[in-house]
Amino acid sequence: xxxxxxxxxxxxxxxxxxxxxxxxxxxxxxxxxxxxxxxxxxxxxxxxxxxxxxxxxxxxxxxxxxxxxxxxxxxxxxxxxxxxxxxxxxxxxxxxxxxxxxxxxxxxxxxxxxxxxxxxxxxxxxxxxxxxxxxxxxxxxxxxxxxxxxxxxxxxxxxxxxxxxxxxxxxxxxxxxxxxxxxxxxxxxxxxxxxxxxxxxxxxxxxxxxxxxxxxxxxxxxxxxxxxxxxxxxxxxxxxxxxxxxxxxxxxxxxxxxxxxxxxxxxxxxxxxxxxxxxxxxxxxxxxxxxxxxxxxxxxxxxxxxxxxxxxxxxxxxxxxxxxxxxxxxxxxxxxxxxxxxxxxxxxxxxxxxxxxxxxxxxxxxxxxxxxxxxxxxxxxxxxxxxxxxxxxxxxxxxxxxxxxxxxxxxxxxxxxxxxxxxxxxxxxxxxxxxxxxxxxxxxxxxxxxxxxxxxxxxxxxxxxxxxxxxxxxxxxxxxxx
Amino acid sequence: xxxxxxxxxxxxxxxxxxxxxxxxxxxxxxxxxxxxxxxxxxxxxxxxxxxxxxxxxxxxxxxxxxxxxxxxxxxxxxxxxxxxxxxxxxxxxxxxxxxxxxxxxxxxxxxxxxxxxxxxxxxxxxxxxxxxxxxxxxxxxxxxxxxxxxxxxxxxxxxxxxxxxxxxxxxxxxxxxxxxxxxxxxxxxxxxxxxxxxxxxxxxxxxxxxxxxxxxxxxxxxxxxxxxxxxxxxxxxxxxxxxxxxxxxxxxxxxxxxxxxxxxxxxxxxxxxxxxxxxxxxxxxxx
Numbered sequence: 001x002x003x004x005x006x007x008x009x010x011x012x013x014x015x016x017x018x019x020x021x022x023x024x025x026x027x028x029x030x031x032x033x034x035x036x037x038x039x040x041x042x043x044x045x046x047x048x049x050x051x052x053x054x055x056x057x058x059x060x061x062x063x064x065x066x067x068x069x070x071x072x073x074x075x076x077x078x079x080x081x082x083x084x085x086x087x088x089x090x091x092x093x094x095x096x097x098x099x100x101x102x103x104x105x106x107x108x109x110x111x112x113x114x115x116x117x118x119x120x121x122x123x124x125x126x127x128x129x130x131x132x133x134x135x136x137x138x139x140x141x142x143x144x145x146x147x148x149x150x151x152x153x154x155x156x157x158x159x160x161x162x163x164x165x166x167x168x169x170x171x172x173x174x175x176x177x178x179x180x181x182x183x184x185x186x187x188x189x190x191x192x193x194x195x196x197x198x199x200x201x202x203x204x205x206x207x208x209x210x211x212x213x214x215x216x217x218x219x220x221x222x223x224x225x226x227x228x229x230x231x232x233x234x235x236x237x238x239x240x241x242x243x244x245x246x247x248x249x250x251x252x253x254x255x256x257x258x259x260x261x262x263x264x265x266x267x268x269x270x271x272x273x274x275x276x277x278x279x280x281x282x283x284x285x286x287x288x289x290x291x292x293x294x295x296x297x298x299x300x301x302x303x304x305x306x307x308x309x310x311x312x313x314x315x316x317x318x319x320x321x322x323x324x325x326x327x328x329x330x331x332x333x334x335x336x337x338x339x340x341x342x343x344x345x346x347x348x349x350x351x352x353x354x355x356x357x358x359x360x361x362x363x364x365x366x367x368x369x370x371x372x373x374x375x376x377x378x379x380x381x382x383x384x385x386x387x388x389x390x391x392x393x394x395x396x397x398x399x400x401x402x403x404x405x406x407x408x409x410x411x412x413x414x415x416x417x418x419x420x421x422x423x424x425x426x427x428x429x430x431x432x433x434x435x436x437x438x439x440x441x442x443x444x445x446x447x448x449x450x451x452x453x454x455x456x457x458x459x460x461x462x463x464x465x466x467x468x469x470x471x472x473x474x475x476x477x478x479x480x481x482x
Numbered sequence: 483x484x485x486x487x488x489x490x491x492x493x494x495x496x497x498x499x500x501x502x503x504x505x506x507x508x509x510x511x512x513x514x515x516x517x518x519x520x521x522x523x524x525x526x527x528x529x530x531x532x533x534x535x536x537x538x539x540x541x542x543x544x545x546x547x548x549x550x551x552x553x554x555x556x557x558x559x560x561x562x563x564x565x566x567x568x569x570x571x572x573x574x575x576x577x578x579x580x581x582x583x584x585x586x587x588x589x590x591x592x593x594x595x596x597x598x599x600x601x602x603x604x605x606x607x608x609x610x611x612x613x614x615x616x617x618x619x620x621x622x623x624x625x626x627x628x629x630x631x632x633x634x635x636x637x638x639x640x641x642x643x644x645x646x647x648x649x650x651x652x653x654x655x656x657x658x659x660x661x662x663x664x665x666x667x668x669x670x671x672x673x674x675x676x677x678x679x680x681x682x683x684x685x686x687x688x689x690x691x692x693x694x695x696x697x698x699x700x701x702x703x704x705x706x707x708x709x710x711x712x713x714x715x716x717x718x719x720x721x722x723x724x725x726x727x728x729x730x731x732x733x734x735x736x737x738x739x740x741x742x743x744x745x746x747x748x749x750x751x752x753x754x755x756x757x758x759x760x761x762x763x764x765x766x767x768x769x
Contacts, residue, residue: 177702179519179526179566215505217568219702223505243704247716254711254735256742263705271525271699277753280525280551281699282746366738413703415721 096125155183157449158239252360438468504539513575588671680728
């Protein structure tokens with residue numbers, strides 16, 4: 001094909017990604033976004049203007065060589081695209097699916113100024129999936145250095161750090177409290193957004209290529225403590241996340257049918273509760289589910305609830321029921337990605353905005369039967385510029401619900417700090433660490449991801465894992481002292 | 483994978499297994515628990531540590547076959563493995579010389595009370611133990627308990643062995659005996675038993691520690707499925723417990739939460755037995 005001119009490139013419309021129909025997908029856990037085929041991917045790749053100073057790269061927390069991988073793609077050199085990708089990002093099939101590209105790489109794409117940005121995320125996903133299927137570019141590590149690094153937690157931060165450290169030839173051992181690696185990628189994000197086969201595939205591949213050992217069933221603070229790890233390893237990275245759920249302090253919080261989004265999502269995703277009784281772990285979503293909160297976790301919980309209702313209805317012939325998102329602010333303040341909100345709406349989730357629960361109501365057997373709520377209005381902006389929700393007097397009303405899922409955010413698990421003298425923590429329970437290097441106040445201990453920031457995004461955790469790995473590598477080489 | 487090194491049948495429905503798990507044995511203490519998952523399709527269930535051997539790298543568990551997972555576990559044999567075995571979880575029992583203490587084990591709760599009684603005895607306490615079950619064939623470890631106790635009371639609901647009484651009866655007599663001065667009571671067993679032990683000791687103002695066995699998933703504090711209501715708010719059994727002050731527990735809430743998945747638990751057993759029978763039929767048909 002002849003080289004296109006800039007004008008010709010700009011005339012190509014952004015290629016849409018085919019999706020499963022809303023009605024159909026409400027009754028299955030299959031992936032919603034179906035991905036590009038080769039022809040569409042190539043066409044989308046043609047839209048990239050190959051900027052001399054690519055702004056898209058600045059928007060990427062791990063600095064993926066975006067124009068390079070796209071150029072290789074449109075030249076039909078998929079192995080080259082994979083190679084360019086893996087200079088900076090070892091988990092493209094995951095990132096391409098879960099990154100909020102609109103506020104990162106695509107948010108900076110020059111084409112977005114006048115029209116629509118290049119679909120960098122979709123192209124990244126295509127490269128990742130291609131690599132998982134073809135294995136063109138095995139990761140290679142430098143000769144063994146004899147140094148040992150422990151990485152605690154196998155979520156996005158730990159995985160990214162482990163891979164970058166192992167590439168330098170250091171022996172990496174990862175410790176995971178659950179029965180398999182992946183952290184939130186496995187127990188939190190549902191199959192229909194991020195298929196577990198993709199996560200397992202990408203982790204196994206990286207671990208095998210680089211000789212990373214993964215020890216499951218090891219709980220930091222219980223099975224092994226930080227001080228014990230320091231006695232055996234030259235460096236320790238803590239990527240333990242923020243797994244401790246918050247509950248509202250209102251009456252009725254311990255009634256049957258009230259659970260944290262973490263519990264609900266763990267039952268659904270990690271334990272495959274939606275396949276009960278083929279899988280042993282049961283999960284219930286009643287006839288009327290209220291998910292309290294409006295972050296990405298709330299959207300995941302709501303969309304899983306809708307699916308479980310639909311599957312149950314299919315089996316029993318009953319009505320599927322309702323799922324509500326209950327949020328105390330207005331639509332403009334919803335913290336979830338716009339795409340997730342849109343998907344939830346397509347799947348029939350009802351949004352009760354400017355609504356706040358004040359009590360959960362139960363029957364004589366201790367089961368949830370309703371929720372007393374108040375209506376809110378937005379007051380003056382506070383110090384952070386966010387308008388504070390204020391209760392409207394006399395607005396109390398009852399919602400009839402039988403399941404309440406609390407998706408109000410999470411904080412780091414205090415077990416991380418057991419037998420870890422000198423590992424400082426903030427009053428929010430997060431570890432104190434330098435944002436650039438990931439160094440904590442305890443010698444030879446680095447930390448990154450949600451354990452430092454509190455609940456944030458997959459890609460910001462990956463960025464933190466990457467920065468810490470660079471500093472660990474420099475430290476182990478003797479290029480920097482503690 | 484974690485290998486089963488030893489299996490004992492303690493009663494028709496109570497089994498003991500010694501599991502190879504050096505990472506757990508290295509740190510295990512009386513009062514802690516583990517989470518076990520049998521296979522890839524399995525659920526994660528908590529079981530209290532009944533014994534451990536650091537040198538051999540083993541943990542002993544005892545379980546009663548009550549539902550799908552414990553039925554399936556009971557069918558495994560020496561040489562078989564389980565997929566997940568994680569721990570030790572929860573806080574260990576606080577052991578010191580309190581004076582005279584009472585250790586109570588109900589049914590399968592006799593297993594976890596044993597290492598606690600042993601540790602308390604070793605710490606110099608006078609240990610009065612009271613164990614009980616519905617009937618004789620559900621009792622076990624009588625001799626082991628006797629060996630670590632200064633005094634042992636045995637009760638069965640139906641009188642088939644020991645005294646025909648609930649465990650709270652000898653407990654009340656011990657508490658009423660002014661000469662004894664009981665400093666502390668430990669109770670492990672079904673929630674109802676622990677509730678009534680707590681109600682029995684309350685008027686005597688004797689501190690009572692119960693080990694709660696709530697529904698759990700991860701067992702590491704990340705979901706709150708195990709949360710229990712205490713006088714001063716909700717706590718997570720897996721990280722804040724499993725031991726709590728029995729006088730502060732909201733027993734009504736605890737019992738209600740334990741029953742939330744009863745229908746599903748029944749369905750799981752039915753599904754399991756159905757597939758077992760199907761496998762059997764296919765195996766027989768193939769002959």
